[in-house]
Amino acid sequence: MLGNRWQPYNPQIIEPKWQRYWDENQLYAAREDPDKPEFYCLDFFPYPSGEGLHVGHCRNYIPTDVTSRFKRMHGWEVLHPMGWDAFGEPTEQFAITHGIHPRITTDQNTANFRRQMKLIGTSYDWNREIDSSNPSFYRWTQWFFLLLYRRGLAYRDMSWQWWCPVCQTTLSSQEVSNGVCWRGHSGVTKRQVLSWFFRITAYADELITGLDQVQWPEPIKSIQRNWIGRSEGFEIDFPTEIGKPLPVFTTRPDTLYGATFFVLAPEHPAVPELTAPEQRAEVERYVTQAVGRSEVERMAESREKSGVFTGGYVTNPLSEERIPVWVADYVLPTYGTGAVMGVPAHDQRDFEFADQFSLPVRVVIAPPVESEQVEDLRLDAAFTGSGIMVNSGPFDGLPGEVGIERIGEELEARGLGRKTVQYKMRDWLISRQRYWGTPIPIVYCEKCGQVPVLEEQLPVLLPMMNDFAPDGSGRSPLARVPEFVNTTCPECAEPARRETDTLGGFACSSWYYLRFTSPHYEAGPFEPQAMRYWMPVDLYVGGAEHAVLHLLYARFWTKVMADAELVPFREPFARLMNQGQLLGPDGQRMSKSRGNVITPDSMVAEYGADALRIYELFMAPFEQDVSWSSEGINGARRFLNRIWNLYAETFFESSEAVDKDEELERLLHKTIRRVTERIKSFRFNTMVSTLMEFSNHLLDVQRAGNWRSATYHAALEALLLMLAPAAPYIADELWHLTGHGGSVHEQPWPTWDSDLARDEVWEIPIQVDGKVRQVMEIPLDANQVEAEETAFALSGVQQYLAGREVAKSFYVPGKILSIVTRSKVEDL
């Protein structure tokens, strides 16, 4: 049994030891070696919350760590860095609730994150750690702001924007859904604010087409395409009685003759002009109410359409019919032209509106004849399918699809309409009326107006403030710091005032991946050689919740950089993977308030980091949501114990290694092949089960007393190499205890012989009439005739052939022999 050299497996002793060894020997430092292939493996950079990591976060970091270690063992230079998304609302909110300055909490929290990440055995290159709230970083965030500004992609505008009363800041449309802000506060409303925007819409088309060039999960691509929401249609001018015509956007010009009313968004600038004097009071009341209502209130009554008649009219440009103009909040001011033609027969929303206010419904697309709707033209819902045009003057009888083209041509010929493309995506609101963010490098001068800060004057430093909480005025806390606000104009040197809004946190994360390539570079955001060596990111791993936030913004910035010839690529992340969520043992999201948080600290203390890693890899497929099981991790620990004892017992009784174990050799090569393939394809759960099967087999061999063969010893060595990425501590300890020098993580990955990895004798099933009746052993290179001969000789097959004859048979080498019978015809 255990010899004096071997203590029982004790992760609490060996893990800190190897962690220190790796640190001291700089085992994971990334170098730009032009003679080696490179691999950039990146995790979404976390915001360092006060709660620290829970085991759910490890679901992201462990697989990327396995991949990085695996790549290094294949001789690649690997950039596997970690940094902190430390600027932004979450960090600041935490600081406010704790009454501590965010600088202090950020430093505390990042130290804790770093400690935890080392604890679980990650192989980050800590020389490259970055912190987006550090001036050496945000200086370049400001530099990028100026780049966008110079290229006309950053602008200031007064507009209706989301406002969160709890965060006391404006939010981008991406950060709000269902009237709830991304931090989870409800009661989000609209406010008219002067704020900064990035013109992401200028890249709308490329943000769609570029998705074809990246290896990303299809759901994420589809969410982005949907979010951008490209839709081709027509802008049609409706003449008015106030002079200038009002354009609408529609994808269905074929339904133009069915327009029985016209609707303006409450915010539409033409509302006052078009409103008849006798309707003015009512319209004004409606507009004020619609604009002031919070999104939650609007949602609550979303089933019922509201609106008022303006008393004004427009004219249908083709039918020349005069139709009434209404104001209604179901028309969005920011999409299309902020006005729609109401075609109740063929648009569900218009239908509901017409129903609500008893407006006429006119069918202009006849549904297919077999539909009952044609008999009585009283629809109970809009007909949005395809059909033949009716009630449409000269266009009657045309299929709707043709009508779209014909009406379009007619309108274009008369100068009453034009083809356009509309997008759901809006420009990106980046201003935040908050303290803890990158100051916007803009100065307002009475003489020169809006002036960018000179590059050599960067960074515009965020001043220290003790009282940095928002005061409810809607202005940034920075506006209360005269030393910050008062400055001189970069152009005329006269007194001027600084912009006091800060950039939202997504500005930092839009370029941080570039900084990792040369985090200490002073002359620019990144050193061009290093950037060219590492970029683009080869593997990017994080949760799916950033699909339309960070992942869209970073792509946009990259395209801007490419146009400015700063980078030679247009997509920053070649391959993206989303890990599944790890839920608490109760199946709920892990959170402090639910009390179901499991920390890596407690798991490492109880089972060791390797057991935690093995369990997280093994518990479910990488992309899948799964609940934590406290018994499951114990199984991982048992597995590692068995491995430990396998080596302890074998090497203590070491002896001459002589014979060859052919069966084991085949299994070894097969195992190497499987483990390699499974790491490459992110199937870590089955990678672990392959290692389990292999070590179970080695235990059997050992118990049977066959541990003297050279094959067995080669297998033990290969097992350590294969275990190294997933369980780095125990692998290094056993590597050392079995007489090897150095670290297992610096060894080359084992190779396999594809002939040996394939069995030459297969056990294949024999099916008779669709049921498996017998299994036979047959050489892999046997042909169908040989397979049939072998099969028919077996009594277990003959028994099913009695009184019948073979009609057909199929032989798939290595897979199956399938025999189909029919009864003999002799009775006839």
Add this chain to the structure above:
RNA sequence: GGGGCGGUGGCGGAAUUGGCAGACGCAGCGGACUUAAAAUCCGCCGGCCGUGAGGCCUUGUGGGUUCGACUCCCACCCGCCCUACCA
């Protein structure tokens, strides 16, 4: 309403992508060791029938394609996630 993902034992899951369904692990049951417990080791472990060999059923439901379907096609049911008045 639109888009996406999924449904396999008591549980997490596996199935070389159309070829022996249930690998591997968890839980459970029985046994060995122990004064006892823990740990460890051995055996059993989808359902029904059968003493047994064995037989029949079984991958949400119903149909289809095929020698053969968890896998492909059609229809339906259920669950989760994202998005939402985008004209």
